Amino acid sequence: MGLLVVGTLAFDAIETPFERRTEVLGGSATHFAHAARFFAPVELVGVVGTDFPDQALRALEQRGIDVRGVEIAPGKTFRWSGRYEADWNTRVTLATELNVFERFDPKLPEAYRSARYLFLANAEPCVQMKALEQVTAPELVVADTMNLWIDIRLKDLEELLQRIDGLVVNEEEARMLTGKRNLFQAARALLERGPEFLIVKKGEHGAFLIGRDVRFALPAYPVEEVVDPTGAGDSFAGGFMGYLAGAKDLRPGSLRRAMLYGTVTASFCVEGFGVEALERLEKPRLEARFQELASLVTP
Amino acid sequence: MGLLVVGTLAFDAIETPFERRTEVLGGSATHFAHAARFFAPVELVGVVGTDFPDQALRALEQRGIDVRGVEIAPGKTFRWSGRYEADWNTRVTLATELNVFERFDPKLPEAYRSARYLFLANAEPCVQMKALEQVTAPELVVADTMNLWIDIRLKDLEELLQRIDGLVVNEEEARMLTGKRNLFQAARALLERGPEFLIVKKGEHGAFLIGRDVRFALPAYPVEEVVDPTGAGDSFAGGFMGYLAGAKDLRPGSLRRAMLYGTVTASFCVEGFGVEALERLEKPRLEARFQELASLVTP
Numbered sequence: 001m002g003l004l005v006v007g008t009l010a011f012d013a014i015e016t017p018f019e020r021r022t023e024v025l026g027g028s029a030t031h032f033a034h035a036a037r038f039f040a041p042v043e044l045v046g047v048v049g050t051d052f053p054d055q056a057l058r059a060l061e062q063r064g065i066d067v068r069g070v071e072i073a074p075g076k077t078f079r080w081s082g083r084y085e086a087d088w089n090t091r092v093t094l095a096t097e098l099n100v101f102e103r104f105d106p107k108l109p110e111a112y113r114s115a116r117y118l119f120l121a122n123a124e125p126c127v128q129m130k131a132l133e134q135v136t137a138p139e140l141v142v143a144d145t146m147n148l149w150i151d152i153r154l155k156d157l158e159e160l161l162q163r164i165d166g167l168v169v170n171e172e173e174a175r176m177l178t179g180k181r182n183l184f185q186a187a188r189a190l191l192e193r194g195p196e197f198l199i200v201k202k203g204e205h206g207a208f209l210i211g212r213d214v215r216f217a218l219p220a221y222p223v224e225e226v227v228d229p230t231g232a233g234d235s236f237a238g239g240f241m242g243y244l245a246g247a248k249d250l251r252p253g254s255l256r257r258a259m260l261y262g263t264v265t266a267s268f269c270v271e272g273f274g275v276e277a278l279e280r281l282e283k284p285r286l287e288a289r290f291q292e293l294a295s296l297v298t299p
Numbered sequence: 300m301g302l303l304v305v306g307t308l309a310f311d312a313i314e315t316p317f318e319r320r321t322e323v324l325g326g327s328a329t330h331f332a333h334a335a336r337f338f339a340p341v342e343l344v345g346v347v348g349t350d351f352p353d354q355a356l357r358a359l360e361q362r363g364i365d366v367r368g369v370e371i372a373p374g375k376t377f378r379w380s381g382r383y384e385a386d387w388n389t390r391v392t393l394a395t396e397l398n399v400f401e402r403f404d405p406k407l408p409e410a411y412r413s414a415r416y417l418f419l420a421n422a423e424p425c426v427q428m429k430a431l432e433q434v435t436a437p438e439l440v441v442a443d444t445m446n447l448w449i450d451i452r453l454k455d456l457e458e459l460l461q462r463i464d465g466l467v468v469n470e471e472e473a474r475m476l477t478g479k480r481n482l483f484q485a486a487r488a489l490l491e492r493g494p495e496f497l498i499v500k501k502g503e504h505g506a507f508l509i510g511r512d513v514r515f516a517l518p519a520y521p522v523e524e525v526v527d528p529t530g531a532g533d534s535f536a537g538g539f540m541g542y543l544a545g546a547k548d549l550r551p552g553s554l555r556r557a558m559l560y561g562t563v564t565a566s567f568c569v570e571g572f573g574v575e576a577l578e579r580l581e582k583p584r585l586e587a588r589f590q591e592l593a594s595l596v597t598p
Contacts, residue, residue, distance in 0.1 A: 182523055182524070183521065184521050184523055185523060202504070205501070205504040205505075205518075206504075206505075206518060208518075208521075215594075215595055216595065216596075216598075217518035217521070217595050217596055218518070218596070218598075219504075219505060219507075219516035219517070219518055222482065222483050222507075222516070224481055224483055224484060225481070256598050257598065259598075260598055294598050295514075296514055296515065296516050297515075297516055297517070297596060297598060298597060298598060299515075299517075299555050299556065299558075299559055299593050299596060299597060
């Protein structure tokens with residue numbers, strides 16, 4: 001009945017124009033879950049190594065996130081390191097160590113198979129498909145992807161597109177997938193290949209929602225002090241899907257509100273390293289920023 | 300009583316990724332007037348050379364634009380040439396020939412001095428100030444500027460800032476003027492130096508309005524086929540101020556609607572070379588796009 005996310009738990013090493021941090025708790029599923037937990041119970045599927053501190057799992061549980069689907073495998077946890085340039089928009093990946101994630105074979109606990117809302121965080125499309133196939137009757141399936149899979153796993157990705165309701169991409173990915181430079185032409189082309197709607201992430205410039213019955217353009221919340229943009233996209237997805245799972249309503253008005261909540265959770269995410277700012281966040285501040293954003297963008 | 304614009308009339312030579320055109324009618328005042336004319340009578344002050352075709356002035360007049368303030372001086376009309384790169388965001392100025400604009404000394408016809416709404420298009424700040432001083436009792440003065448004047452005429456520009464109500468800048472200019480990278484910190488710093496509000500133009504990413512009593516973020520209208528972005532900023536200003544002059548209302552709700560109208564007139568501007576698309580435009584299409592944009596951005 002709940003909201004299920006399948007993705008990574010990771011340790012990140014992050015260099016920003018101002019600071020350098022190592023062993024930051026991150027990963028797509030972690031960010032998603034920390035953002036979604038404000039709205040609905042979250043179930044998490046992923047894999048960590050034996051180096052993953054039990055305390056980090058307990059911290060997730062304490063926030064109402066179900067971690068029974070986190071497998072502990074022999075070896076080391078996924079690690080990513082990257083650097084942000086002074087304009088924050090340029091991100092250079094310094095190293096990716098897949099470690100235990102390389103052989104990630106998602107196995108959903110029996111209790112998770114009835115999930116109605118499913119987020120497939122960025123992973124090899126065949127892994128995303130394996131997870132999807134274990135969910136009995138999902139109502140809303142949204143997937144993220146990346147340029148690497150568009151390059152080397154396009155056929156699998158095309159199959160996945162036919163099985164999902166929503167796709168999350170950035171502008172470059174939308175163009176790569178369709179060969180169309182104009183974002184709206186690209187979006188229309190993608191909607192013909194399966195999904196009901198598309199979310200195009202534009203970072204500090206906001207996000208677009210383009211579906212058959214809905215088009216919504218939203219600027220980003222103006223964060224004054226960005227600390228670390230890592231995980232902003234997954235936090236957006238967490239706020240977006242969390243709100244929908246809580247509201248149990250997929251009509252256009254609800255999708256629009258979900259975009260605002262996604263923008264708000266992403267804005268908190270970037271105010272700290274990893275999930276630190278989302279961990280500290282409480283619902284009243286989240287709601288206050290939602291109201292502030294609504295007033296900022298309402299004509 | 301009307302809406303007055305002081306700026307350039309020009310001939311542009313424009314290279315886009317798809318086409319190359321010369322002797323395109325352009326200039327800041329031309330673009331502004333063509334956008335503003337839908338909402339209020341426009342009075343234009345500028346200078347052209349003896350090479351400027353009388354027919355071009357008549358075309359402005361036929362659209363209700365008062366050109367009695369256009370001086371015809373011995374010499375050639377202002378000319379600009381530039382190239383847009385494939386991403387449309389990079390614009391390279393190839394040549395600027397000031398010609399008669401170099402000695403531009405704005406002289407307002409007696410009938411213009413009672414203008415209530417004044418737009419000072421980009422020019423040397425002391426020239427903008429000269430025009431401003433000839434207007435008896437303006438209700439709303441908005442000015443544009445550029446990096447060059449921030450570099451070499453900062454003192455004059457600071458004086459101007461204390462005399463205007465609104466300033467139109469792009470992100471780079473806001474940062475140059477304040478030394479603050481964060482746009483909202485830059486905006487606050489600028490509001491302390493005179494203007495009541497700031498419009499920050501972000502091109503294809505929309506625009507922000509930041510004032511003492513109003514903050515409004517608006518994405519751009521999603522134009523499917525950009526032909527020539529030249530003049531988009533001045534067309535934005537034209538739609539923005541035109542709407543305000545027509546509505547005779549400067550309250551926050553009105554400023555927000557003006558931002559939408561500015562976005563709409565700019566979106567038509569970029570669909571043709573120079574003012575071609577605005578020349579062809581009729582009010583019902585403009586209003587239809589306004590409604591479309593409002594629905595695109597309303598949560």
